Amino acid sequence: MQSRTKILHGSLLTGEDSDSLLAAARDMAQQLLCSAGHRGQSYGDCRCCRKIFADIHPDISFIRRGYQKDGKTLRAEIVVDQIRAVAQDSVVLPNEAPRKIYLFPEADVLNTSAQNALLKLLEEPPEGVFFLLCARNPDALLPTVRSRCGIYHVGGEGEDADSELKALSAEYLAALGDEFALLKWQARAEKLDMATMRGLIPVLSEAAASALRGKALLSLQEQLRECSEMLRLNVNSKHIAAMLSTYRNEDYNFD
Ligand SMILES: [Zn+2]
Numbered sequence: 001m002q003s004r005t006k007i008l009h010g011s012l013l014t015g016e017d018s019d020s021l022l023a024a025a026r027d028m029a030q031q032l033l034c035s036a037g038h039r040g041q042s043y044g045d046c047r048c049c050r051k052i053f054a055d056i057h058p059d060i061s062f063i064r065r066g067y068q069k070d071g072k073t074l075r076a077e078i079v080v081d082q083i084r085a086v087a088q089d090s091v092v093l094p095n096e097a098p099r100k101i102y103l104f105p106e107a108d109v110l111n112t113s114a115q116n117a118l119l120k121l122l123e124e125p126p127e128g129v130f131f132l133l134c135a136r137n138p139d140a141l142l143p144t145v146r147s148r149c150g151i152y153h154v155g156g157e158g159e160d161a162d163s164e165l166k167a168l169s170a171e172y173l174a175a176l177g178d179e180f181a182l183l184k185w186q187a188r189a190e191k192l193d194m195a196t197m198r199g200l201i202p203v204l205s206e207a208a209a210s211a212l213r214g215k216a217l218l219s220l221q222e223q224l225r226e227c228s229e230m231l232r233l234n235v236n237s238k239h240i241a242a243m244l245s246t247y248r249n250e251d252y253n254f255d
Helices: 018-033 047-053 080-090 112-123 143-147 159-175 179-189 194-211 214-232 237-245
Strands: 010-014 060-062 100-104 129-135 150-153
Touching: 010 018, 018 047, 018 100, 018 129, 080 100, 080 112, 112 129, 112 143, 150 194, 159 179, 159 194, 179 237, 194 214, 194 237, 214 237
Parallel strands: 010 129, 010 150, 060 100, 100 129
Antiparallel strands: none
């Protein structure tokens, strides 16, 4: 995972596999809490790291679905009262680490009022407080919540996600100038979740830089900048895929 980038107060980890998401969130917690600097070493041998990986660190709170009144059945959602409790707790100083963390293993089950309450915390997080949101379905989160978070795509096996993006980029570049191939590409790309689409743009830009030249490259880069801007405004994948597939330039120069 990204060990050199600054972790924002809100981080949204997306991917297909819950276990990988949780593992990535623990790695992030380790970066934030371990004063011995065991970054990205899953077996950092210090008390702090051992507590993190045993899920017993007192400065990490797991926020999960609660039980219904019968005390046996899990609720379908994380409800607003749980986030109100987080808000109250978040102003209390950490126990032993310099920071404290609220970790949501399934942030996509936060209901709308819970998300709105969380949004206030993401907008003005108490000092030293971090929210790690794991979501297999990030589109279930409000755009306002997503835009407050740094987004990290966690592949089942990191490289898989990466090679999928590279393959999609190569297919796009090969399809330029071929209307039918572009439509086929569009049908695939419009199904991408937003986090993957956000990941695709820089990969595509890099691939374009080695495949295209001159005016064709410049105008495609311009188009990609526009897509990034739209994604920042939470325009959906369907629209972005359509923008890319209708991109036309007379000047393809592949040599
Ligand atoms: Zn450590």
